[in-house]
Amino acid sequence: GAVVSQHPSWVICKSGTSVKIECRSLDFQATTMFWYRQFPKQSLMLMATSNEGSKATYEQGVEKDKFLINHASLTLSTLTVTSAHPEDSSFYICSAIQGNGYTFGSGTRLTVV
Amino acid sequence: AQSVSQHNHHVILSEAASLELGCNYSYGGTVNLFWYVQYPGQHLQLLLKYFSGDPLVKGIKGFEAEFIKSKFSFNLRKPSVQWSDTAEYFCAVNAPNDYKLSFGAGTTVTVRA
Numbered sequence: 001g002a003v004v005s006q007h008p009s010w011v012i013c014k015s016g017t018s019v020k021i022e023c024r025s026l027d028f029q030a031t032t033m034f035w036y037r038q039f040p041k042q043s044l045m046l047m048a049t050s051n052e053g054s055k056a057t058y059e060q061g062v063e064k065d066k067f068l069i070n071h072a073s074l075t076l077s078t079l080t081v082t083s084a085h086p087e088d089s090s091f092y093i094c095s096a097i098q099g100n101g102y103t104f105g106s107g108t109r110l111t112v113v
Numbered sequence: 114a115q116s117v118s119q120h121n122h123h124v125i126l127s128e129a130a131s132l133e134l135g136c137n138y139s140y141g142g143t144v145n146l147f148w149y150v151q152y153p154g155q156h157l158q159l160l161l162k163y164f165s166g167d168p169l170v171k172g173i174k175g176f177e178a179e180f181i182k183s184k185f186s187f188n189l190r191k192p193s194v195q196w197s198d199t200a201e202y203f204c205a206v207n208a209p210n211d212y213k214l215s216f217g218a219g220t221t222v223t224v225r226a
Contacts, residue, residue, distance in 0.1 A: 034212075034214070041218070042219075043203070043218040044203070044216040045216075046214070093157070095214075100164075101159060101162070104156045104157040107156065
């Protein structure tokens with residue numbers, strides 16, 4: 001079946017540094033990918049929609065200059081958290097549309113210290 | 114925009130007990146409905162989905178859900194749970210012409226052996 005590979009699975013970084021998270025569709029082409037953020041005991045909140053070859057569409061309240069999304073190919077979307085702060089610590093999940101469904105990455109646990 | 118409400122935050126039950134997780138959504142138009150499961154340390158997996166047709170949907174691992182349009186509900190059921198059903202369960206919805214998924218807050222299910 002369709003697989004989305006997300007890396008890294010966890011990362012710890014210092015405040016002020018940037019972190020890049022990768023999301024790859026392994027056996028299909030993903031024109032559209034989604035990036036979610038999940039706080040403990042809360043729902044997945046959609047951050048942005050990533051479209052291959054064009055700018056990402058951000059949800060209201062999400063800082064596009066802080067959460068940089070690049071979807072340069074049909075199999076790779078990246079999320080870069082720039083100038084990370086402790087409040088950016090969270091679980092980030094990507095997903096891709098495949099057929100009439102969605103395939104999810106395994107998520108990235110980001111801890112900013 | 115759609116919103117999704119899951120009534121139970123944490124459900125604890127014994128093996129062989131029956132499970133029912135509530136899900137209500139708020140959206141006036143036609144919707145697609147999903148239930149996802151997230152086992153510890155794994156990615157979200159689709160349990161079942163409803164697009165149209167028979168409102169009683171059967172999914173994987175013995176799960177089923179019933180769409181009741183008049184109640185805006187899509188409750189998940191399993192007649193007899195197993196220890197391996199311990200996981201986080203998410204209800205999600207989108208409009209047919211919108212790929213964005215809206216998730217409920219999730220329900221943690223703990224099955225005691």
